[in-house]
Amino acid sequence: SQTIHQWPATLVQPVGSPLSLECTVEGTSNPNLYWYRQAAGRGLQLLFYSVGIGQISSEVPQNLSASRPQDRQFILSSKKLLLSDSGFYLCAWSRGGGQETQYFGPGTRLLVL
Amino acid sequence: DQQVKQNSPSLSVQEGRISILNCDYTNSMFDYFLWYKKYPAEGPTFLISISSIKDKNEDGRFTVFLNKSAKHLSLHIVPSQPGDSAVYFCAAVDSNYQLIWGAGTKLIIKP
Numbered sequence: 001s002q003t004i005h006q007w008p009a010t011l012v013q014p015v016g017s018p019l020s021l022e023c024t025v026e027g028t029s030n031p032n033l034y035w036y037r038q039a040a041g042r043g044l045q046l047l048f049y050s051v052g053i054g055q056i057s058s059e060v061p062q063n064l065s066a067s068r069p070q071d072r073q074f075i076l077s078s079k080k081l082l083l084s085d086s087g088f089y090l091c092a093w094s095r096g097g098g099q100e101t102q103y104f105g106p107g108t109r110l111l112v113l
Numbered sequence: 114d115q116q117v118k119q120n121s122p123s124l125s126v127q128e129g130r131i132s133i134l135n136c137d138y139t140n141s142m143f144d145y146f147l148w149y150k151k152y153p154a155e156g157p158t159f160l161i162s163i164s165s166i167k168d169k170n171e172d173g174r175f176t177v178f179l180n181k182s183a184k185h186l187s188l189h190i191v192p193s194q195p196g197d198s199a200v201y202f203c204a205a206v207d208s209n210y211q212l213i214w215g216a217g218t219k220l221i222i223k224p
Contacts, residue, residue, distance in 0.1 A: 032210075042216065043202065043214055043215065043216035043217050044157070044202065044214045044217075046211070046212075046214075049211065088154070090156050090157070092156070096210070100145070100206045100210045100211075100212065101147060101159055101162060102159070102212060103159060104149075104156030104157045104158070105156050106155060106156050107154065107155060107156050109154060
């Protein structure tokens with residue numbers, strides 16, 4: 001069976017500090033990978049998605065970047081965090097190839113102070 | 114421009130009764146729809162989906178209905194249970210195989 005891991009679960013960071021959130025998927029090969037953000041009381045906003053190693057598509061201009069150094073690893077980064085980067089970050093995977101049901105990780109709660 | 118809309122931010126239902134969550138979409142090219150359930154501080158969980166070739170899909174207490182002419186789908190939960198209290202998201206698959214999400218409806222099941 002497939003599992004998706006995210007860490008850390010919670011993170012408190014000062015403004016201007018860097019960020020690295022990691023997501024890994026087990027039990028599948030060549031998944032599509034996604035990073036979402038959910039701001040407090042709001043819906044899901046797609047930030048990045050990737051259909052393969054080194055292939056990243058960005059949905060919104062922002063202070064964040066993503067990388068996929070390995071097939072089942074997806075990293076969300078920032079060089080300098082802003083207050084507005086606070087939120088709940090979710091990683092998801094799908095099989096692709098027309099099977100687009102996405103399966104989500106447990107999420108990371110980021111608080112920028 | 115929101116292509117998938119959930120116009121009710123919240124819904125309160127008595128335990129044991131039917132919960133009906135609604136979703137409207139604007140793009141007639143959407144042909145696959147999904148419902149997700151989300152508890153606070155957790156990732157969304159896939160519940161049920163429906164293809165545009167069907168008008169109904171059922172899985173246990175959950176049934177999704179699709180009305181293509183009205184560009185409307187609904188999720189029925191019957192009977193509603195306390196554990197059903199969560200935020201429910203409707204999503205559609207676009208032509209790039211990406212999910213277009215609604216804003217969510219918070220369902221509260223009253224004992």
